[in-house]
Amino acid sequence: MERFLSCDWGTSRFRLRLIQATDLHVLASVTHDKGIAETFRLWKEQRGKSIRREEFYANALRDAVDELEQKSGALLNDVPIVISGMASSTIGLMELPYKTLPFQLDGSDLYAEALYTETLNNRLILVSGVRTDRDVMRGEETKVVGCAPLLEHTEKEQLLILPGTHPKHVWIKGNQATAFETYMTGEFFDLLSVQSMLSDSVEAGADFQDPANQACFCEGVDASQTSDLLHAAFMVRTNQLLKQIPKTRNFYYLSGVLIGAELRGICANTPVYLVGAPKHSHLYERALNELGVPIVKIIDADTALISGQRLIFSALRT
Amino acid sequence: MERFLSCDWGTSRFRLRLIQATDLHVLASVTHDKGIAETFRLWKEQRGKSIRREEFYANALRDAVDELEQKSGALLNDVPIVISGMASSTIGLMELPYKTLPFQLDGSDLYAEALYTETLNNRLILVSGVRTDRDVMRGEETKVVGCAPLLEHTEKEQLLILPGTHPKHVWIKGNQATAFETYMTGEFFDLLSVQSMLSDSVEAGADFQDPANQACFCEGVDASQTSDLLHAAFMVRTNQLLKQIPKTRNFYYLSGVLIGAELRGICANTPVYLVGAPKHSHLYERALNELGVPIVKIIDADTALISGQRLIFSALRT
Incomplete structure (x- = not known):
């Protein structure tokens, strides 16, 4: 071929x-x-x-x-x-x-x-x-197959995080994917930022590289570790109302709250691979960093998909 | 007057x-x-x-x-x-x-x-x-004032839970309200049940008194205690897809997941008062029961509002 x-x-x-x-x-x-x-x-x-x-x-x-x-x-x-x-x-x-x-x-x-x-x-x-x-x-199973050649050879459990509308956490052990969980992070973000009462308090478009935006994002990540999401999300409203935090910056606070909630349970000594498009990987990398979870490798999700498709196709032919 | x-x-x-x-x-x-x-x-x-x-x-x-x-x-x-x-x-x-x-x-x-x-x-x-x-x-501050005459006389901290679109948890100590927190439970429920990908998996209208619906509600409450909301909510989809749980019953599962997440942090020996309309109180009572948290009293939110308004008006005149 x-x-x-x-x-x-x-x-x-x-x-x-x-x-x-x-x-x-x-x-x-x-x-x-x-x-x-x-x-x-x-x-x-x-x-x-x-x-x-x-x-x-x-x-x-x-x-x-x-x-x-x-x-x-x-x-x-x-x-x-x-x-x-x-x-x-x-x-x-x-x-x-x-x-x-x-x-x-x-x-x-x-x-x-x-x-x-x-x-x-x-x-x-x-x-x-x-x-x-x-x-x-x-769809994600194909990306996991595409990541396999890039993983470290270890008998220890490894975790692949695939961000998106419905992120997946996939646990790998030896040569097998042994467990996974779906999160609704991306869909929650869309619903809350566009359709909820929080939509008046956030605005898309600001550059994540701006340190002030990153700081706000990290505050959201931190808030999600100690508060329930149903409460932490409301702080997006009070940030604007009581603290006059600009909407473009508050957008990243909401993002931090949601991604932080998704990543809350991850143990710092689990080897983590991030498998995403750059726009997601930047956010997740910063969040994992804030939580003290080291990342073994960042893998481009598109590359993983194409690589996985080739491998599955090859396996099928043999 | x-x-x-x-x-x-x-x-x-x-x-x-x-x-x-x-x-x-x-x-x-x-x-x-x-x-x-x-x-x-x-x-x-x-x-x-x-x-x-x-x-x-x-x-x-x-x-x-x-x-x-x-x-x-x-x-x-x-x-x-x-x-x-x-x-x-x-x-x-x-x-x-x-x-x-x-x-x-x-x-x-x-x-x-x-x-x-x-x-x-x-x-x-x-x-x-x-x-x-x-x-x-x-608005809720008025209801809290209306509840005050009905609370037990104790120096112990007491908790008032006021369900709704944006439920409030209000902590009382002595003659004062000392702290409170807002949750977005009701708004999350509306967004998820109507606007999200879960909307295909739930349907309103079934009677909560039906034991099968209550059982499904309690499963949702339990799921929210061990899983993050972003993951637990996705089970509403897989309940329907993999377990063929009827949509009308699954509606209560989603409700249980959200209310359970809101109530997760409540300590079983905190005296809890429920201040709501009957439609909310039935759900919250069942959830608190499932979590082993006893309720001191259920107070009708409307009665509390009217009583609070009269007390505030009286205080203003004196």
Whole structure:
């Protein structure tokens, strides 16, 4: 395999990238906001025309492949597409069952299904999610596989933190992912900063590199260690009302309160890996630092995803 | 004073009641949803006509007094109106400064201002809120004063819990309220059950008296004691996805998670008073029971408000 198409089809976002397999270089990419939820909605609207769900989703994929062909100038006929994320869910292209934890870090025992459609010449490799008795994820398992080659060789338990709308904490032991937990940090932040009574007290846009903003962020992190979130969040309001803290700075206080609450239980001598986009990693790095938790390594989440997709695809072929 | 008008003017709701002062009997009432936020918005729209804020709010009050006159058949000219809540805030009828804690439980050192307007013949008594270095409330201080005659005589610290959109925990020692904290429990519940990804997993309307719903509520309370709220809330999703828990029952799980998180820090040997409307008191009573915290007394929040207004009014006159 010289090249493959990496598809990240989440609830609200779609991304397709042409990858050079040898060095994982991104040759071209297409991004839009027709995520799985929107695609499912559009398919339900069309159902009167009795188009099969699989074909409807394949049409959406084909449009993106066409666009990528134009962008890259490459012929993408026959190039396999590896798909991670919500595409394997109940509202996705085809529902695949979750793999139950533990799973092997080399991706060899994850559920992945290879399929062909009438619409596309490309082979599709659909990667399913994983579950425990009480938790689920789809997409992050691929990133975990992509991180595996970068982890230290130790029999000690290691923790991968994957920030996002619904961050995951994934525990690794030996060659397996043994446990994970989902947090609603990013969604809470969006709800509170835009829809709640706190929205009058925060304003986006200020630079996190400004030391005053970082200090406010750290105050939020500290507050979350001693107060319950339901109380600590209200301080975002009183910061503005009683202390005249500017809204742009208070924005980072709220962020600190939420990220601090998420990270509260982490033991300082657990080896922690941060797997995120730079915008998240900066915040989480600062928060972990404030809490005295050393970070072994920061891994770019995009790189981890692409690397994981290649590894899962390789495991599938052998 | 034989009668007075009790006005509860909150952010999103208005209520005016004619009270028989001797026994606090409610003779008639008017309720609508022109809360302080809406009234402030309407006043800003009218500002071109340069009507003074005080008069604009007094007009709104006069309309309600007129309606109450018709309902009750009583002449309400000259009957004093005691107003608690957001009417004394920056967006209220007239901004009054917060009283800084501690405050006397008999209401004698709260800020209350008596005023007359051109629009109304009624004297207005506007009660201000209270603050600490880090927290504020407007309205609950009046309820606390109303509860005071019902508390046990003890030098031990006592805790009043006032559920609502933004519940308050108020600590009492001797004849003073010495500390309080605001929680965002009710607002979090509304945001999560209506606007978040959890909204697909919950449905309002089931009877809390159903033992299955109470059991689910208690599971939520228990989950909140060992898990962070950001994680425990996600179980509302997996309850439905992995355990097929009905949405109407899961609604109470979410409620249990949030109320449990609010009550987590309460020590079992602190004397606790619950000051709420029945719909809240039932839930909080069950949660405190699940946590092994005995309740000294349940006090109706409405009764406490009216009683507090009478006491503050009396203290003002002497």
